Amino acid sequence: MGLTTNFRWGIYLVNLDPVVGSEQGKTRPALVISEEAINQILPIVNILPITSRKPNRVVYPNEVLIRENLFGLNHDSVILCHQVRTVDKSRLIKYIGTIDNLDIQEEILSAIRFQLGI
Incomplete structure (x- = not known):
């Protein structure tokens, strides 16, 4: 499987299927938080989940x-901080x-706090 010992802040290729409705699906990169x-x-x-950024897409x-x-x-x-998901390893x-990068980690945590209202 090629996994590391520490997971947090790691980006992995993740199989997100099956999904329902507007959930992010497919096999794609995702960040463990x-x-x-x-x-x-x-x-x-x-x-x-992480998606590739299309030209002119608003973040x-x-x-x-x-x-x-x-x-x-x-x-x-684009890291989708509004799509927090729990998955089996x-x-x-x-x-x-x-x-x-600690600044980017803090930016991610800030986006999660914004999404969750905390």
């Missing part, structure tokens, strides 16, 4: 833009990279 102490105990993780306050060639992503990408197919 759950606390590492919990990740080491439970067979599940909390993730944020909303509950999303975070990641420029191409950063953290293992080959395209300008067996859905994590392949490790892509880690968001190790």
Whole structure:
């Protein structure tokens, strides 16, 4: 499976199917955001799906833009902080990279707080 020991802030290729309605589906990159102490105990993780950014697409306050060639992503990408999801670790197919930039981590946490009103 090619997974790392630590999951938090890791970007993985994740199988998100099956889905219902407007949930993000397909096999796509996703960012693990759950606390590492919990990740080491439970067979599940909390993730944020990532989508490639289309030209002229607006990035909303509950999303975070990641420029191409950063953290293992080959395209300008948008982290969908409004699509928080819990998945079994067996859905994590392949490790892509880690968001190790503290400013970007804080931007992601801020977008999650905005989405959840906390």
